[in-house]
Amino acid sequence: MTQVVETRETAAPATAGELLELVRTGRAATRSQLRALTGLSRTAVTARVSALTSAGLLQIGEELASTGGRPPGALVFNRHAGVVLAVAIGRSRSQLAVLDLDGQELAADSRDHEVGVGPDELLPDVAGRLTALLQDVAPPVLGIGLSLPGTLDSVRGLSIGSPVMSGWDGVQLAPYFGEVADAPLFVANDADVLARSELLGGAGVLDDVLVVKASTGLGLGIVADGRVLSGHLGAAGEIGHTTVDAAGDLPCRCGATGCLETIAGGWALVARLASETDHHEQPVDHVRDLVALALQGDSFARGLLRDSGRELGEVLAVAINLLNPAAVVIGGDMAAAFDFYVAGVRESVYRRSAPLATRDLQFLPATHGDRAGVVGCGALALDHVLSPVAVDARLATGG
Numbered sequence: 001m002t003q004v005v006e007t008r009e010t011a012a013p014a015t016a017g018e019l020l021e022l023v024r025t026g027r028a029a030t031r032s033q034l035r036a037l038t039g040l041s042r043t044a045v046t047a048r049v050s051a052l053t054s055a056g057l058l059q060i061g062e063e064l065a066s067t068g069g070r071p072p073g074a075l076v077f078n079r080h081a082g083v084v085l086a087v088a089i090g091r092s093r094s095q096l097a098v099l100d101l102d103g104q105e106l107a108a109d110s111r112d113h114e115v116g117v118g119p120d121e122l123l124p125d126v127a128g129r130l131t132a133l134l135q136d137v138a139p140p141v142l143g144i145g146l147s148l149p150g151t152l153d154s155v156r157g158l159s160i161g162s163p164v165m166s167g168w169d170g171v172q173l174a175p176y177f178g179e180v181a182d183a184p185l186f187v188a189n190d191a192d193v194l195a196r197s198e199l200l201g202g203a204g205v206l207d208d209v210l211v212v213k214a215s216t217g218l219g220l221g222i223v224a225d226g227r228v229l230s231g232h233l234g235a236a237g238e239i240g241h242t243t244v245d246a247a248g249d250l251p252c253r254c255g256a257t258g259c260l261e262t263i264a265g266g267w268a269l270v271a272r273l274a275s276e277t278d279h280h281e282q283p284v285d286h287v288r289d290l291v292a293l294a295l296q297g298d299s300f301a302r303g304l305l306r307d308s309g310r311e312l313g314e315v316l317a318v319a320i321n322l323l324n325p326a327a328v329v330i331g332g333d334m335a336a337a338f339d340f341y342v343a344g345v346r347e348s349v350y351r352r353s354a355p356l357a358t359r360d361l362q363f364l365p366a367t368h369g370d371r372a373g374v375v376g377c378g379a380l381a382l383d384h385v386l387s388p389v390a391v392d393a394r395l396a397t398g399g
């Protein structure tokens with residue numbers, strides 16, 4: 001007896017959420033293109049498109065006042081169907097933004113805070129500022145993306161190890177945002193969100209990118225095959241705390257000795273500048289001050305940045321040999337002095353990496369510059385709330 005085996009093209013996108021993704025990412029703009037890409041019947045495509053239009057996520061070309069030259073019946077992703085909130089918390093500054101579903105900024109706010117501030121002091125203030133930003137925003141908040149320095153547990157939504165944000169480890173972050181919006185909170189490391197910002201209109205054309213966060217601390221965001229890698233415990237890319245011989249037994253702020261940060265992190269450069277020079281009129285408290293000096297022509301500050309790039313490059317070379325990225329993107333405060341910093345990075349990388357791994361390698365400044373943190377936090381939230389699974393779940397509950 002012949003056994004009938006039912007087969008289903010599991011690889012082909014089939015749900016409404018998957019169809020929305022095809023439209024949103026520009027792979028399909030009409031129902032017939034959706035049919036061709038999915039193999040679904042006319043009736044099935046129509047049903048899913050109508051579910052998406054009822055939910056306000058898709059619009060049909062001819063129903064729009066301006067179709068922007070699209071053919072009649074063209075499907076358009078409605079980026080105004082909701083907003084996401086971005087919360088990029090750094091050691092001394094928090095940047096906030098409200099973004100539409102295409103990642104365009106609708107409102108923003110940035111404020112400095114004291115180094116060492118705890119969650120109970122900072123987060124109620126952040127929540128209040130977000131509520132103020134939402135005052136003139138009508139669409140519903142679909143999600144909140146938050147970044148912190150250090151290692152984050154993305155499942156439980158908390159910090160599990162940050163040498164710079166003491167007092168934050170193990171603290172549940174979502175409850176602080178309960179009053180702002182009835183929306184899920186997604187958390188990630190600050191270098192990971194920098195990597196995500198490059199996927200949003202940046203080096204996003206490239207599928208394999210290493211994104212360096214060169215600021216007070218040093219971190220690495222890894223994009224491989226178009227996805228951000230965070231690792232088994234979320235600690236991927238913590239290169240600042242790699243032990244390097246050149247650091248000897250210098251004490252690091254993480255409690256260990258001999259970390260890369262002790263000779264190349266912004267905090268270490270600021271300390272060296274303060275101890276080895278006395279001719280600076282302006283106070284140098286932050287790596288941004290040091291970068292400003294370098295841009296004004298200070299040769300000592302320029303030398304420090306180049307040295308930092310060189311030391312980072314020693315460790316980065318290993319990552320380049322492992323992952324063969326198309327580009328190394330430099331973000332963080334030191335990226336403002338890109339030329340000086342990258343000169344050092346190149347020196348080590350070309351000396352230590354395999355020729356094939358560096359043959360087409362590009363060095364680029366972060367696409368979104370000083371805004372990269374909030375853009376990346378927005379991208380983090382968007383990736384979650386617009387994922388096919390999340391869209392399908394929202395359609396199923398009528399939300």
Ligand SMILES: [Zn+2]
Nearest residue numbers: 241252254259
């Ligand atoms: Zn360390």
